[in-house]
Amino acid sequence: NAGVTQTPKFQVLKTGQSMTLQCAQDMNHNSMYWYRQDPGMGLRLIYYSASEGTTDKGEVPNGYNVSRLNKREFSLRLESAAPSQTSVYFCASRNSGTGVSFDQPQHFGDGTRLSIL
Amino acid sequence: AQSVTQLGSHVSVSEGALVLLRCNYSSSVPPYLFWYVQYPNQGLQLLLKYTSAATLVKGINGFEAEFKKSETSFHLTKPSAHMSDAAEYFCAVSDLSGGYQKVTFGTGTKLQVIP
Numbered sequence: 001n002a003g004v005t006q007t008p009k010f011q012v013l014k015t016g017q018s019m020t021l022q023c024a025q026d027m028n029h030n031s032m033y034w035y036r037q038d039p040g041m042g043l044r045l046i047y048y049s050a051s052e053g054t055t056d057k058g059e060v061p062n063g064y065n066v067s068r069l070n071k072r073e074f075s076l077r078l079e080s081a082a083p084s085q086t087s088v089y090f091c092a093s094r095n096s097g098t099g100v101s102f103d104q105p106q107h108f109g110d111g112t113r114l115s116i117l
Numbered sequence: 118a119q120s121v122t123q124l125g126s127h128v129s130v131s132e133g134a135l136v137l138l139r140c141n142y143s144s145s146v147p148p149y150l151f152w153y154v155q156y157p158n159q160g161l162q163l164l165l166k167y168t169s170a171a172t173l174v175k176g177i178n179g180f181e182a183e184f185k186k187s188e189t190s191f192h193l194t195k196p197s198a199h200m201s202d203a204a205e206y207f208c209a210v211s212d213l214s215g216g217y218q219k220v221t222f223g224t225g226t227k228l229q230v231i232p
Contacts, residue, residue, distance in 0.1 A: 041224060042222040043161075090160055092161075094218065105153075105163040106220060108160030109160050110158070
């Protein structure tokens with residue numbers, strides 16, 4: 001049971017470099033999310049995709065872009081990395097189905113630990 | 118706007134003692150509430166969820182949580198702590214915002230279990 005798979009697991013970048021974090025889920029979920037986790041701040045939503053072909057900003061979108069490549073894959077791109085983007089990044093997916101289903105939990109990957117020097 | 122407050126960023130208990138992790142929520146509508154657990158170097162895993170079917174919710178690994186509307190609380194408990202319970206725990210509240218499921222997470226409580 002793969003669930004949500006994130007690559008890479010670790011990455012070190014220099015300021016100004018770009019990179020793409022990959023996320024794929026095999027649960028046929030409609031909704032996918034990108035969060036960042038920083039000490040003492042919990043998880044903060046960067047972007048989300050309610051369904052294939054749609055993406056929307058979360059609470060901390062600046063400096064990031066996303067692509068919902070297909071139903072399975074949702075990537076996060078840092079165009080010009082900054083030290084403030086050093087964090088652990090989590091991708092999540094959720095079975096939203098038709099209509100509204102508030103009680104469906106999110107399923108998380110194991111994270112990408114990103115350091116920007 | 119919904120919010121979640123977890124009291125205590127660190128909690129220490131002795132092995133075999135009661136675990137109590139506190140969560141208070143603020144929501145303008147009846148909430149859907151979740152507890153997640155995060156082990157080191159892993160993502161979050163669902164422990165349990167409240168969906169209004171019952172106020173006392175049982176989850177995995179012997180954890181349970183009680184929804185108290187009058188106190189706007191959803192505290193997580195376990196009668197007897199095990200060493201394997203050492204992890205970070207997140208409370209979360211979910212409702213509809215702008216047409217999608219908005220989930221707001223608390224800042225987390227790290228549980229230390231002392232042998």
